[in-house]
Amino acid sequence: MGSTNGYDALLVVSFGGPEKPGDVMPFLENVVRGRGVPRERLLEVEAHYQGFGGVSPINRQCRDLIAALDVDVPVYWGNRNWHPFLEDTVRRMTQDGVRKAAAFVTAAYSSYSSCRQYLDDIARARAAVPGAPEIVKLRHYYDHPGFVAAMADHTREALARLPEGVRDDARLVFTAHSIPVSMARTAGPTGGAYEAQLRTAAALVTEQVDPGRSWDLVWQSRSGPPHVPWLEPDVCDHLEALHGEGVPAAVLVPVGFVSDHMEVVYDLDVEAAATADKLGMPLTRAATAGVHPRFVSMVRELLEEPEPAPCAATCCPAPVRPARQE
Structure with a gap:
């Protein structure tokens, strides 16, 4: 196995999803907090989840990916919107003595919600945990x-x-x-x-x-x-x-x-x-990448690449939301 560039942990960062019917509305409220989404829209989306037993496949797929990874460092998992929450995971990493972790985000592209927002999530979680480890987001991998x-x-x-x-x-x-x-x-x-x-x-x-x-x-x-x-x-x-x-x-x-x-x-x-x-x-x-062997091995390859340069503070800014037209 190749070098892990001084990382002593890998952190899988994902969106999160409900795992039982009672999770659905609290999860959706986390997703849309501060965005002014009408309650009627939340109820409509909640019905989509309840039609599948109130369970999103995403958490199971994160667990499957983590189980399939073959890396030389411990693997942690934290979500933006549902358990295990990122802040709780960063606190556990700190208690375990992790000093520098690589973050693999389950989003391959550049945009506010798939890049900058995750960087902000990581920064907020670190700020909430005294002595939190350094966390380096691995590069975009859409063309890997x-x-x-x-x-x-x-x-x-x-x-x-x-x-x-x-x-x-x-x-x-x-x-x-x-x-x-x-x-x-x-x-x-x-x-x-x-x-x-x-x-x-x-x-x-x-x-x-x-x-x-x-x-x-x-x-x-x-x-x-x-x-x-x-x-x-x-x-x-x-x-x-x-x-x-x-x-x-x-x-x-x-x-x-x-x-x-x-x-x-x-x-x-x-x-x-x-x-x-x-x-x-x-x-x-077609299926998503999931736990395809080449996708799983890609995570290890990203971990072994030279440490990516940090994104500029102006990269992937939040969208400008036009005023409502009456």
């Missing part, structure tokens, strides 16, 4: 060969599940979480990194799967108020457009996610699947 190989394998498996008669002309439809346009335009040091990185990842996956195949990048899981512009087109609208163009089938590839959670299983496996069924369009969905 391990992530690309995992998504390519899962895409090939999804293609193989389509009926043979439509397989050759099926469209690859890469999906990612929509974000406000204002956030997308300020996602990195030069702006616009989020969408550009997603397009890079989609192109790399397609190159491994079938270089000549057509693909699209679309968006899912919009949650903002109607007067705020978000990235489009929505995946369900896009499936309808593809059907109108005569595209015979599609494979949804959730390249914007590294593990299943409610946005994947509800927005794709329920809503998008219902849209395709209504259209009579054969549709399959």
Whole structure:
């Protein structure tokens, strides 16, 4: 095993998710705190979770990833929005004598919610714990060969599940979480990194799967108020457009996610699947990277890379929220 650059622990940092029905509303309130989301919207999203027993797959997938990791340092796990909370984990790391940890975040791209907000979470947790260890966030990995190989394998498996008669002309439809346009335009040091990185990842996956195949990048899981512009087109609208163009089938590839959670299983496996069924369009969905062996080994490889330079304080700023138009 290679060098771990002086790290004496690996910290997996994730979004978190409910694990029983009674967790759902407190979890959602944590997610939207300070954002003024109407109660009606929370109740609507709560129903999505309750339709799956009040359990998000994301915590189980974090546990599975941690169990699969083969690294020379102890592995800790802390979440932004649900147990185990990041601050509690940093306190335990401090009690265990950890001095310097690498943080692997379960988000591969640059944007406020997938980068800067996690940096802020880490800083806030460290500030709350006297003597907290140094924590270095590992780099973005959207173009890492391990992530690309995992998504390519899962895409090939999804293609193989389509009926043979439509397989050759099926469209690859890469999906990612929509974000406000204002956030997308300020996602990195030069702006616009989020969408550009997603397009890079989609192109790399397609190159491994079938270089000549057509693909699209679309968006899912919009949650903002109607007067705020978000990235489009929505995946369900896009499936309808593809059907109108005569595209015979599609494979949804959730390249914007590294593990299943409610946005994947509800927005794709329920809503998008219902849209395709209504259209009579054969549709399959590729798995997320999850615990694919190449994705798991990628975490170790990131840990062994030279320590990344810290992000600039101006990187991935919070979105500018326009005033409501009456």
